[in-house]
Amino acid sequence: MPVTLDNKLVVALSSRALFDFEEENRVFEEMDDRAYMQLQSDRLDRPAPPGVAFTLAKKLLAFNADGVHRVEIVILSRNDPVSGLRVFRSAEENGLDLGRGVFTRGRAPYRFLDPLGAHLFLSANADDVRKALAAGFPAAQVFAHSHVDTERHADELRIAFDGDAVLFSDEAERIYQQDGLARFHAHERAHVARPLPPGPFKPLLEALQRLQGATGPSVPVRLRTALVTARSAPAHERAIRTLIDWGVSVDEAMFLGGLEKGPFLAEFEPDFFFDDQTGHCESASRAGPAGQVLSGVTNT
Incomplete structure (x- = not known):
């Protein structure tokens, strides 16, 4: 039997939605993607701080705590695969059980929402959000400066x-x-x-x-x-x-x-x-x- 995400709640998050990569993103905007990739590589062993959707992802994954796979969190990102390494390492350091990710190095990632069967897509990229909505998927552009409290009402x-x-x-x-x-x-x-x-x-x-x-x-x-x-x-x-x-x-x-x-x-x-x-x-x-x-x- 092939592996499937049927009957799971599937949430797709961009790297900047899950983790605070705003400093790294400024390097990308002020220089180029190679400088960004180098910075992410240099920081590979430094866990990224929580982003806007971090607490949402952490609590959703808690619904799998009894061994029943109810929720799948997938990274869907314009990042390159090398930068994706830091995303997965940061997730592991923060106790997030993430196993799937798609990294497109600048190409629009929304087209992968369909094979994922995603119920939600969160991204900092407005164009990707608009295209996801036009394709019929719930999507929103995260407000990167949102107040994030990872400790409140943990249950x-x-x-x-x-x-x-x-x-x-x-x-x-x-x-x-x-x-x-x-x-x-x-x-x-x-x-x-x-x-x-x-x-x-x-x-x-x-x-x-x-x-x-x-x-x-x-x-x-x-x-x-x-x-x-x-x-x-x-x-x-x-x-x-x-x-x-x-x-x-x-x-x-x-x-x-x-x-x-x-x-x-x-x-x-x-x-x-x-x-x-x-x-x-x-x-x-x-x-x-x-x-x-x-x-x-x-x-x-």
């Missing part, structure tokens, strides 16, 4: 999502952008019983809900999800009805009516937050790791 993985253009399509967001809040609320009242079309991150939420079923004393982490949206009453009802229609749920929901999201996320303490708008991601990044979903009307 719980917390993931938060925006609604429109992330979990849901940008259908309603387009009306808000074009016609204003009053027209948006009128539209949502009129269509309250019609589920919103799915957004790019519906498949990830569904995969995470399947992961929530992993319980028992040998699995040291639990999953908690939240919807954090600028919607407010009466537009909240259509969002909740949509989740019910999909047969999925979230543990917490925050309908903020345009309030800044960062202070609320600071209380939730997410291990990752996904939003389509730059301002919300900037605010969220002060509370925890954030990634921008480069889709929908606000990103065109």
